[in-house]
Amino acid sequence: MQFKVSKEFIEQVTGLIESKKSHELELLLNDLHHADIAEILDELEFDEATYIFKILDSEKTAEILLELDDDLRENILSRLSSKEIAEELDELETNDAADIIAELSQQKKEEVISELQDVEHAKDIVDLLRYDEDTAGGIMHKELVKVNENWNVLTCVKEMRIQAENISRVHSIYVVDDEERLKGRLSLKDLLTTSTKTPIKDIYITKLNFAKVDDEDVEVARIMQKYDLEAIPVVDELGRLVGRITIDDILDVIKDEADKDYQLAAGISQDVEADDSILELTRARLPWLVLALLGGFVTVSVLQLFEGAMAEHGKLFFFTPLIAAMAGNVGVQSSAIIVQGLANNTLSGSIINRLLKEISLSLLSGIILASILFIGGHFLLNLEFVEGMIVSVALISVIIIASLIGTFIPLLLNKFGIDPALATGPFITTSNDICGILIYFSIAKFVLGF
Amino acid sequence: MQFKVSKEFIEQVTGLIESKKSHELELLLNDLHHADIAEILDELEFDEATYIFKILDSEKTAEILLELDDDLRENILSRLSSKEIAEELDELETNDAADIIAELSQQKKEEVISELQDVEHAKDIVDLLRYDEDTAGGIMHKELVKVNENWNVLTCVKEMRIQAENISRVHSIYVVDDEERLKGRLSLKDLLTTSTKTPIKDIYITKLNFAKVDDEDVEVARIMQKYDLEAIPVVDELGRLVGRITIDDILDVIKDEADKDYQLAAGISQDVEADDSILELTRARLPWLVLALLGGFVTVSVLQLFEGAMAEHGKLFFFTPLIAAMAGNVGVQSSAIIVQGLANNTLSGSIINRLLKEISLSLLSGIILASILFIGGHFLLNLEFVEGMIVSVALISVIIIASLIGTFIPLLLNKFGIDPALATGPFITTSNDICGILIYFSIAKFVLGF
Numbered sequence: 001m002q003f004k005v006s007k008e009f010i011e012q013v014t015g016l017i018e019s020k021k022s023h024e025l026e027l028l029l030n031d032l033h034h035a036d037i038a039e040i041l042d043e044l045e046f047d048e049a050t051y052i053f054k055i056l057d058s059e060k061t062a063e064i065l066l067e068l069d070d071d072l073r074e075n076i077l078s079r080l081s082s083k084e085i086a087e088e089l090d091e092l093e094t095n096d097a098a099d100i101i102a103e104l105s106q107q108k109k110e111e112v113i114s115e116l117q118d119v120e121h122a123k124d125i126v127d128l129l130r131y132d133e134d135t136a137g138g139i140m141h142k143e144l145v146k147v148n149e150n151w152n153v154l155t156c157v158k159e160m161r162i163q164a165e166n167i168s169r170v171h172s173i174y175v176v177d178d179e180e181r182l183k184g185r186l187s188l189k190d191l192l193t194t195s196t197k198t199p200i201k202d203i204y205i206t207k208l209n210f211a212k213v214d215d216e217d218v219e220v221a222r223i224m225q226k227y228d229l230e231a232i233p234v235v236d237e238l239g240r241l242v243g244r245i246t247i248d249d250i251l252d253v254i255k256d257e258a259d260k261d262y263q264l265a266a267g268i269s270q271d272v273e274a275d276d277s278i279l280e281l282t283r284a285r286l287p288w289l290v291l292a293l294l295g296g297f298v299t300v301s302v303l304q305l306f307e308g309a310m311a312e313h314g315k316l317f318f319f320t321p322l323i324a325a326m327a328g329n330v331g332v333q334s335s336a337i338i339v340q341g342l343a344n345n346t347l348s349g350s351i352i353n354r355l356l357k358e359i360s361l362s363l364l365s366g367i368i369l370a371s372i373l374f375i376g377g378h379f380l381l382n383l384e385f386v387e388g389m390i391v392s393v394a395l396i397s398v399i400i401i402a403s404l405i406g407t408f409i410p411l412l413l414n415k416f417g418i419d420p421a422l423a424t425g426p427f428i429t430t431s432n433d434i435c436g437i438l439i440y441f442s443i444a445k446f447v448l449g450f
Numbered sequence: 451m452q453f454k455v456s457k458e459f460i461e462q463v464t465g466l467i468e469s470k471k472s473h474e475l476e477l478l479l480n481d482l483h484h485a486d487i488a489e490i491l492d493e494l495e496f497d498e499a500t501y502i503f504k505i506l507d508s509e510k511t512a513e514i515l516l517e518l519d520d521d522l523r524e525n526i527l528s529r530l531s532s533k534e535i536a537e538e539l540d541e542l543e544t545n546d547a548a549d550i551i552a553e554l555s556q557q558k559k560e561e562v563i564s565e566l567q568d569v570e571h572a573k574d575i576v577d578l579l580r581y582d583e584d585t586a587g588g589i590m591h592k593e594l595v596k597v598n599e600n601w602n603v604l605t606c607v608k609e610m611r612i613q614a615e616n617i618s619r620v621h622s623i624y625v626v627d628d629e630e631r632l633k634g635r636l637s638l639k640d641l642l643t644t645s646t647k648t649p650i651k652d653i654y655i656t657k658l659n660f661a662k663v664d665d666e667d668v669e670v671a672r673i674m675q676k677y678d679l680e681a682i683p684v685v686d687e688l689g690r691l692v693g694r695i696t697i698d699d700i701l702d703v704i705k706d707e708a709d710k711d712y713q714l715a716a717g718i719s720q721d722v723e724a725d726d727s728i729l730e731l732t733r734a735r736l737p738w739l740v741l742a743l744l745g746g747f748v749t750v751s752v753l754q755l756f757e758g759a760m761a762e763h764g765k766l767f768f769f770t771p772l773i774a775a776m777a778g779n780v781g782v783q784s785s786a787i788i789v790q791g792l793a794n795n796t797l798s799g800s801i802i803n804r805l806l807k808e809i810s811l812s813l814l815s816g817i818i819l820a821s822i823l824f825i826g827g828h829f830l831l832n833l834e835f836v837e838g839m840i841v842s843v844a845l846i847s848v849i850i851i852a853s854l855i856g857t858f859i860p861l862l863l864n865k866f867g868i869d870p871a872l873a874t875g876p877f878i879t880t881s882n883d884i885c886g887i888l889i890y891f892s893i894a895k896f897v898l899g900f
Binding site: 043225248255286292297307314346348430 | 732880
């Protein structure tokens with residue numbers, strides 16, 4: 001039952017575009033879900049995509065617009081007049097419309113807003129534009145059902161019918177006072193089983209979760225997940241009900257947050273996709289690589305300090321990449337566990353306890369790995385006893401230090417309100433490379449006295 | 451309005467437990483959301499948590515059970531009799547109950563099932579137990595509203611009222627035939643605006659998305675996100691309606707999937723948390739570390755091949771960690787972008803094109819980084835011209851090869867149906883370390899002829 005964009009279907013579409021059979025094309029596409037059409041457009045050349053976009057009606061294209069790749073959307077918007085864009089936006093929910101407007105240039109933004117037909121809708125959109133995109137205000141929409149606490153059930157039901165018209169999913173009915181301040185919510189059941197003359201005041205539920213406009217979006221996501229909420233009302237600084245966030249908005253927040261952490265761990269500093277331009281990708285990848293390179297300079301300098309060992313104990317230098325790699329891997333593991341623990345709010349206990357646990361943990365792994373290294377080194381790499389001991393003891397020490405660094409740095413960043421995910425990836429591997437090599441050669445120098 | 455578990459509150463609770471003031475404790479906790487109580491229990495000693503668990507009523511404790519840390523839940527369940535566990539499960543939705551039963555030992559499982567009071571509920575739970583947890587069947591629940599296509603609107607409304615009693619969120623009304631096969635869905639609006647004698651057959655919508663019991667859970671998540679669905683019906687092999695998946699079930703799937711990818715990228719092979727035991731954490735971390743260590747053996751062997759360079763060109767060995775680190779970082783970046791592209795279904799174009807793009811991309815970064823290395827090497831690390839050239843050219847080559855490996859391996863794994871996320875982290879860094887060092891010294895050998 002699910003539609004799959006096949007090669008044949010794409011060919012059929014491009015064929016119809018070439019022969020300008022716009023009516024047949026419309027018939028073919030009109031049956032599809034807007035998300036599927038967006039998927040097709042993403043596969044086409046830009047001119048073809050624009051052609052299709054222009055023959056479909058605005059109710060459909062508005063929804064398609066939301067699903068397109070950023071680049072294609074930008075491209076298509078640049079070909080539409082302000083009036084045409086405004087027509088699309090009139091069809092969209094307030095927050096989706098605001099998101100699209102936010103992508104436009106300042107001048108175009110104003111033109112589009114002035115072309116919006118539905119004044120109430122326009123007001124709501126403009127209202128949403130003023131919130132930071134990472135806050136509850138930035139992800140909420142204005143579509144909701146609210147009733148006044150002074151109404152009775154009958155007025156309430158009538159009003160609800162009118163309001164619910166434009167809302168795809170009602171979820172909850174919110175109760176406000178004359179000043180629009182959020183007072184509580186109404187259960188549909190109570191509403192239907194109470195006499196029509198009962199004042200709303202007597203039946204509404206005062207206990208409810210809400211978010212403030214400037215709450216962080218990830219915090220709202222956490223609350224909605226924790227309390228299993230499908231929607232949450234948003235209030236402004238004066239406690240007035242200004243919007244609502246639904247679970248599908250939160251889905252995006254959670255996915256974005258996970259993607260961001262993943263990218264940071266991989267040393268990618270901006271939100272990029274494989275299909276972005278080479279320039280965009282380079283801009284996202286180069287900063288961490290430069291940092292890693294500078295870290296590399298430090299490892300070279302550290303090794304230069306121990307140049308004296310080269311004549312007699314040159315073999316030691318064969319092990320630097322091994323030691324550095326182990327330090328890096330251990331550090332990344334430790335930091336990832338802390339970053340996830342912080343994100344999921346599952347860390348308990350003090351920093352000291354956490355570090356003590358990490359020491360036992362890395363001591364255990366360290367001894368196992370060092371034994372493998374000692375035995376393997378002897379049989380596979382012709383290491384003598386003293387050399388084997390040096391490398392093995394160094395490995396244990398390096399693993400302990402690396403895991404402590406990996407644990408401590410994200411906790412420290414978090415204490416100072418910096419995203420701990422920054423500490424994973426190149427940052428940890430680079431600093432652990434340096435520490436690891438320094439420890440390794442210091443031990444060797446201590447034992448061998450070069 | 452959100453409740454925060456404060457230190458003072460925990461102290462108040464432990465104080466009441468010590469003085470056995472169970473009634474006051476009940477009053478204090480009864481007002482709280484079950485998710486908050488679970489958070490409090492997670493902070494307490496095991497005996498204290500059990501004490502609280504026993505004084506609250508089963509409607510509340512059943513929900514709390516779901517929110518607890520795995521370890522604490524296991525502990526508490528081990529202290530409850532089969533009859534007591536069955537009482538908890540009678541309060542839960544079918545899929546939540548099945549999840550808890552799945553955690554029990556085989557013998558306890560059977561005992562608990564035989565103690566379930568509600569026969570229909572028990573049947574549903576047993577039914578759910580047979581599905582693999584990573585499939586649509588494994589995450590669906592049996593609670594849904596369904597009507598027969600042969601009924602008329604009046605019968606339908608009556609039946610719906612009965613069915614909806616046990617369901618927290620209706621979302622959709624599904625239509626089945628006499629054989630329970632899914633035929634379509636009903637809009638509440640149509641139901642309310644049609645004459646009561648109209649047969650359901652005439653008004654239901656046949657077009658709807660559904661999942662099959664053995665569809666992968668991540669695939670269902672993708673479909674629900676794409677089409678913005680709040681619920682999706684699940685059918686068995688014969689097309690019979692057997693369950694429903696709602697958006698909050700999908701939220702867990704998405705989070706778990708993101709967590710898993712993140713952990714794989716960090717070289718953690720099982721789902722662990724910071725608060726797990728040292729043994730569990732070691733089991734999750736050691737495998738990749740052993741692999742990295744074996745990779746380290748290979749780097750040592752590779753370096754031994756070039757031992758001849760040590761006497762005259764010992765300086766070259768100072769740069770191995772730098773080259774290895776750059777290769778690792780570039781490889782992780784490339785693979786992460788591919789893994790995300792595959793997960794989000796945003797990759798287009800052929801593998802060849804993808805690799806060609808990666809070459810241009812890495813050539814650009816490579817030249818910039820090599821220039822920094824050449825100039826920095828000259829001024830900061832006293833590199834001579836030839837040495838500087840060798841290191842810089844090696845860096846460019848290594849970056850290109852590393853990014854090709856990082857791009858190709860996840861694509862290859864994906865082609866063979868293996869999770870591409872496996873290719874990130876230690877796997878990529880280790881293989882890139884080896885290749886990087888090999889390329890570097892080969893170039894040096896070619897130029898210097900040692």
